[in-house]
Amino acid sequence: MTSGRRWWAAAAALSVAVHLAVLYWPVIAVAGPVTWTDKAVHLLVFAIPTYLVARLVGRPLLVALVFAAHALVSELAQHLLLPGRSGDPWDVVADVAGVVLATGALAVGARSGRW
Numbered sequence: 001m002t003s004g005r006r007w008w009a010a011a012a013a014l015s016v017a018v019h020l021a022v023l024y025w026p027v028i029a030v031a032g033p034v035t036w037t038d039k040a041v042h043l044l045v046f047a048i049p050t051y052l053v054a055r056l057v058g059r060p061l062l063v064a065l066v067f068a069a070h071a072l073v074s075e076l077a078q079h080l081l082l083p084g085r086s087g088d089p090w091d092v093v094a095d096v097a098g099v100v101l102a103t104g105a106l107a108v109g110a111r112s113g114r115w
Contacts, residue, residue, distance in 0.1 A: 008056045015049040023074040027084035039094040046071060046098030054106055064103045071095030 001009070022045050046067055054063035071092045079087025 005056075008052065012049065012052040012056045015052050019045050019049045024077065024082065026082055039090065042091050042094035043098040043101065046095040047102040048098075050099045050102035051105060054102065060103050060106045064099050067099045068096050071099065 022041070050063060050067045053067075054060040057063060074095070075087035075089070075092050077087075078085040
């Protein structure tokens with residue numbers, strides 16, 4: 001494995017670990033009202049690992065489908081299984097928007113010949 005590929009692998013692994021921690025931590029205490037920033041966090045928590053994992057494995061559509069399915073599963077798990085958490089359909093929308101954003105960035109990069 002080349003050093004560049006090791007970097008992508010490490011970045012992808014770290015982003016997936018953060019992704020899972022953010023989604024499945026039992027209680028998230030947020031001071032003050034939750035506004036649009038919650039949706040921005042959801043978008044980024046899905047966009048970054050989708051981009052990095054897809055870039056690493058070279059199968060952007062497959063990775064996008066997995067992360068999009070995980071958006072729904074994670075909200076259902078939060079709602080049904082995690083005390084102090086609740087599922088939100090708008091979080092699924094933000095999550096899928098992150099997946100679409102990452103997939104679009106990969107498509108633009110591939111089309112421009114940058115990778």
